[in-house]
Amino acid sequence: xxxxxxxxxxxxxxxxxxxxxxxxxxxxxxxxxxxxxxxxxxxxxxxxxxxxxxxxxxxxxxxxxxxxxxxxxxxxxxxxxxxxxxxxxxxxxxxxxxxxxxxxxxxxxxxxxxxxxxxxxxxxxxxxxxxxxxxxxxxxxxxxxxxxxxxxxxx
Amino acid sequence: xxxxxxxxxxxxxxxxxxxxxxxxxxxxxxxxxxxxxxxxxxxxxxxxxxxxxxxxxxxxxxxxxxxxxxxxxxxxxxxxxxxxxxxxxxxxxxxxxxxxxxxxxxxxxxxxxxxxxxxxxxxxxxxxxxxxxxxxxxxxxxxxxxxxxxxxxxxxxxxxxxxxxxxxxxxxxxxxxxxxxxxxxxxxxxxxxxxxxxxxxxxxxxxxxxxxxxxxxxxxxxxxxxxxxxxxxxxxxxxxxxxxxxxxxxxxxxxxxxxxxxxxxxxxxxxxxxxxxxxxxxxxxxxxxxxxxxxxxxxxxxxxxxxxxxxxxxxxxxxxxxxxxxxxxxxxxxxxxxxxxxxxxxxxxxxxxxxxxxxxxxxxxxxxxxxxx
Numbered sequence: 052x053x054x055x056x057x058x059x060x061x062x063x064x065x066x067x068x069x070x071x072x073x074x075x076x077x078x079x080x081x082x083x084x085x086x087x088x089x090x091x092x093x094x095x096x097x098x099x100x101x102x103x104x105x106x107x108x109x110x111x112x113x114x115x116x117x118x119x120x121x122x123x124x125x126x127x128x129x130x131x132x133x134x135x136x137x138x139x140x141x142x143x144x145x146x147x148x149x150x151x152x153x154x155x156x157x158x159x160x161x162x163x164x165x166x167x168x169x170x171x172x173x174x175x176x177x178x179x180x181x182x183x184x185x186x187x188x189x190x191x192x193x194x195x196x197x198x199x200x201x202x203x204x205x206x
Numbered sequence: 207x208x209x210x211x212x213x214x215x216x217x218x219x220x221x222x223x224x225x226x227x228x229x230x231x232x233x234x235x236x237x238x239x240x241x242x243x244x245x246x247x248x249x250x251x252x253x254x255x256x257x258x259x260x261x262x263x264x265x266x267x268x269x270x271x272x273x274x275x276x277x278x279x280x281x282x283x284x285x286x287x288x289x290x291x292x293x294x295x296x297x298x299x300x301x302x303x304x305x306x307x308x309x310x311x312x313x314x315x316x317x318x319x320x321x322x323x324x325x326x327x328x329x330x331x332x333x334x335x336x337x338x339x340x341x342x343x344x345x346x347x348x349x350x351x352x353x354x355x356x357x358x359x360x361x362x363x364x365x366x367x368x369x370x371x372x373x374x375x376x377x378x379x380x381x382x383x384x385x386x387x388x389x390x391x392x393x394x395x396x397x398x399x400x401x402x403x404x405x406x407x408x409x410x411x412x413x414x415x416x417x418x419x420x421x422x423x424x425x426x427x428x429x430x431x432x433x434x435x436x437x438x439x440x441x442x443x444x445x446x447x448x449x450x451x452x453x454x455x456x457x458x459x460x461x462x463x464x465x466x467x468x469x470x471x472x473x474x475x476x477x478x479x480x481x482x483x484x485x486x487x488x489x490x491x492x493x494x495x496x497x498x499x500x501x502x503x504x505x506x507x508x509x510x511x512x513x514x515x516x517x518x519x520x521x522x523x524x525x526x527x528x529x530x531x532x533x534x535x536x537x538x539x540x541x542x543x544x545x546x547x548x549x550x551x552x553x554x555x556x557x558x559x560x561x562x563x564x565x566x567x568x569x570x571x572x573x574x575x576x577x578x579x
Binding site for chain 2: 067071072075076155156159191192193194195197198201202203204
């Protein structure tokens with residue numbers, strides 16, 4: 052099946068490429084400073100909410116407008132860390148109710164972060180993430196997992 | 207008319223696509239191959255009447271024009287044929303269509319007036335085909351811009367001019383397929399007023415990626431629904447300027463059908479038709495319409511459960527791999543069976559499990575009343 056390894060798009064002048072798809076889904080790229088400032092201020096805000104014991108608020112605000120697009124690796128890692136802090140500081144008993152309170156868009160973003168977290172098992176506690184994954188799948192279904200795969204706006 | 211789903215098992219392989227004739231006494235099917243089989247109703251079953259073997263490769267789509275009794279088929283061999291039944295010999299005669307494409311044809315549908323049809327293809331264009339009297343063949347015009355990838359599905363607007371297309375570049379679009387000299391000028395609609403060929407009347411996306419598997423105009427044509435591989439159903443209403451995306455909890459839908467202006471059926475990898483309803487300008491998922499799940503659960507008492515666990519030496523019953531739906535694999539096509547465009551009474555689904563099932567919409571009212579209990 053050697054022919055399967057041939058890049059047929061290379062022969063096509065007008066192939067649909069990565070850049071075009073990213074632009075279509077994400078839109079105009081923002082500046083790095085802007086994205087990083089937003090991520091840092093959110094990390095602060097989430098930490099304050101956690102200190103006050105407002106876990107629901109912390110979870111919800113950690114999932115707002117994630118840094119999408121290429122070239123924001125540092126900001127993405129920082130934001131993933133913020134979400135992980137929230138997930139780790141919530142008691143298992145609370146998880147089911149908190150997941151139910153999220154809107155469908157937040158649920159999809161949370162699922163993206165669960166997979167992003169599980170992709171780095173040396174940094175994150177996979178046991179905690181799997182517990183969240185189970186509860187989230189019960190509420191949002193397999194469709195939520197499918198959307199993590201199809202969505203080009205990766206975290 | 208029974209309310210129970212009428213299951214037709216062919217056991218000839220996965221069904222790629224299906225189409226019925228006008229009075230529903232004949233059925234064209236392709237079983238994942240290069241031939242089209244036409245069955246005629248005999249008693250409660252179907253018997254093979256004709257085999258159309260003109261395509262070289264996998265047949266991807268079939269459509270049967272109800273009024274003019276012509277069949278159009280398209281295939282991965284990059285061809286489409288229009289089949290007419292020769293009244294003397296009672297044989298189907300093919301006529302080739304000049305599609306002018308260099309990739310597989312993926313989908314074909316007759317226009318409501320049956321004077322033209324559209325073929326979607328992998329060569330990033332839609333061939334709108336019309337009959338040229340002078341040359342005695344089907345010629346085509348291409349809708350190209352701004353399609354960026356394979357077109358996977360099509361649906362005609364009732365006005366015979368507008369055409370919706372679902373595409374692998376994650377967009378659903380509405381085009382004008384107005385053929386000069388063939389079509390009358392359409393009345394203004396929410397999609398636009400001046401509609402020369404290839405006018406883009408709208409371009410929509412669900413926002414979460416995923417190929418658009420299926421597109422469908424509402425009975426009036428004033429709204430468009432499309433499903434994507436991101437497990438969403440999106441409803442576009444241009445008059446209200448609204449685009450509503452429903453994030454479904456299930457696996458992706460491959461096909462959708464409007465039952466009436468306020469109800470849509472969608473089905474796909476979850477093997478069951480799902481109902482979506484418009485409740486006060488807000489669309490939402492209502493229910494799965496395959497009640498086989500409940501049937502499977504009924505009759506298993508705790509005693510039975512433990513006995514089964516014991517006989518299989520299992521500690522739990524969780525490794526149940528049965529699919530509790532009538533369809534045992536992905537549903538890839540839903541079509542109206544009886545009723546008119548404004549009110550579908552029965553619809554048919556076909557899938558990879560090789561079954562064709564006819565469902566009654568009477569079930570919906572009943573299923574709903576069960577839910578209230």
